[in-house]
Structures are given as structure tokens and as C-alpha cells.
Amino acid sequence: MVSADQFKAHCDGVQARITAVCAQLGRDPATVRLLPVTKTHPVEAALLAYGYGLRSVGENRVQEAVQKRPLAPPDLRWELIGHLQSNKAKHALQAFDVIQSVDSAELATRLGRLAGELGLKREVLLQVNSGNDPAKFGCDLADAPRLLEAALAHPALAVKGLMAIAPLSDDAAVADRTFAALRLCRDDLAARFGVALPELSMGMSGDLESAVAAGSTCVRVGSALFGSRPSA
Numbered sequence: 171m172v173s174a175d176q177f178k179a180h181c182d183g184v185q186a187r188i189t190a191v192c193a194q195l196g197r198d199p200a201t202v203r204l205l206p207v208t209k210t211h212p213v214e215a216a217l218l219a220y221g222y223g224l225r226s227v228g229e230n231r232v233q234e235a236v237q238k239r240p241l242a243p244p245d246l247r248w249e250l251i252g253h254l255q256s257n258k259a260k261h262a263l264q265a266f267d268v269i270q271s272v273d274s275a276e277l278a279t280r281l282g283r284l285a286g287e288l289g290l291k292r293e294v295l296l297q298v299n300s301g302n303d304p305a306k307f308g309c310d311l312a313d314a315p316r317l318l319e320a321a322l323a324h325p326a327l328a329v330k331g332l333m334a335i336a337p338l339s340d341d342a343a344v345a346d347r348t349f350a351a352l353r354l355c356r357d358d359l360a361a362r363f364g365v366a367l368p369e370l371s372m373g374m375s376g377d378l379e380s381a382v383a384a385g386s387t388c389v390r391v392g393s394a395l396f397g398s399r400p401s402a
């Protein structure tokens with residue numbers, strides 16, 4: 171685990187990267203949220219983020235959040251950024267404030283129904299595989315309208331926007347294209363359905379500049395903050 175001082179230096183460094191891109195674009199850096207990704211790290215990672223003033227963390231497994239959450243301050247928000255199997259939908263709704271990885275109409279329908287039954291309201295993002303990467307989850311670009319339609323049908327779900335992960339590549343243009351495609355998809359869906367989809371969750375440690383330049387409102391950053399992951 172990084173020390174509090176190291177963590178602060180890493181956070182300042184990531185914020186500086188965000189600020190530098192925003193300065194070039196004339197964009198307000200406050201419009202880009204830094205979501206620290208604490209997966210595989212002990213709960214202390216979430217506590218460091220909280221101590222720095224961040225109020226959300228990202229996790230990719232339901233069980234990990236279930237274990238860590240009781241040990242963290244109650245006003246820390248937990249966001250699911252990993253693939254959700256439908257048989258864990260109920261636990262995910264109970265463990266997370268936000269589900270960024272809703273990737274099929276079937277999952278959206280199940281989450282919406284269960285959230286309604288549990289009396290919960292949850293913010294969701296729709297994960298779109300805008301990089302056409304066979305190794306990534308996320309619905310195909312062509313299926314995004316059907317996914318949005320399914321999610322909008324449930325008042326217990328507040329659809330905030332879209333999420334994408336760029337394919338691993340040595341070619342920076344791949345990430346650029348992935349993020350531009352997600353933004354276009356969002357613009358198209360917002361116009362077609364007449365809804366605001368303000369959130370674009372895109373960009374990680376290695377490609378956040380490209381994502382911010384393409385309009386990201388949430389960068390999900392793990393290794394640049396906490397160092398490499400134990401099991402990665």
C-alpha cells in the first residue's frame with residue numbers, strides 16, 4: 171500500500187494531468203471527476219481517498235465492496251465498474267450507489283425491477299463497447315438504443331450517461347477513436363430519446379488525457395494512484 175504522503179502526491183499528479191488537458195481545451199477541470207479505483211487493495215486505499223477529500227471509489231467486484239464498505243465512512247459512495255452477472259444484481263444494488271457497468275437490456279430490466287422491489291433508487295451508466303474489443307464487456311454500439319430504452323423504462327434507475335473502456339493497445343489512436351465513438355453515441359442517444367446523458371465515464375491511468383480531450387466527465391484511476399495491483 172502507498173503511504174498517505176505518496177497517495178497525496180499521486181493524486182496531485184493526476185489532478186495536474188487533468189488540469190493540463192483542460193487548460194488546452196479551455197475546459198473547467200472541475201467538470202472532470204477523479205474516481206479512485208480501489209479494487210484488489212485493502213480498505214485502507216478507500217480511506218486514503220476519503221482523507222484526500224474524494225467521496226467515491228470504484229470497485230469491480232460485488233463481494234469486495236460488500237466486505238470493505240462497512241469499514242469505510244458512511245458518506246463514501248461506492249461505484250461498480252466491473253461486469254455484473256445477473257445473479258448478483260440484488261447484492262450489487264445493495265452494495266453500490268452507482269452501477270457504471272450496465273451492459274445489456276436484460277440486466278437493466280432486472281436491476282430496475284429489483285431496485286423497485288427493494289425500494290432503492292440507483293444511478294446507472296450504460297457500458298458500451300465503443301472500441302469493438304472482443305475482450306471487453308459492454309453492449310455493441312448498435313445495441314445501445316435498446317439498452318437505453320430498457321433502462322429508461324424503470325423509474326428506480328436514473329440513467330446518467332455512458333461508460334467505456336478502451337482496448338489495450340500501443341497505438342494511442344485506438345483510445346482516441348474509442349472515446350470519440352462513445353461521445354458520439356451519447357450525443358446521438360440524447361437527441362433521439364430527448365434525455366440528458368451528462369456523464370461520460372472514460373479514461374484510466376494510461377489514457378486519461380485522451381478521454382478528457384474527448385469529453386470525459388469521470389476518469390477511473392487505479393494504478394496511477396495506488397501503484398500496481400497485487401494480483402494484476
Ligand SMILES: *Cc1c(COP(=O)(O)O)cnc(C)c1O
Nearest residue numbers: 207230251374375390391392393
Ligand atoms: C481497473 C479498472 C480501472 C483502473 O485502471 P488503471 O489502469 O489501474 O487506472 C478503470 N476502469 C475499470 C473498468 C477497471 O476495471
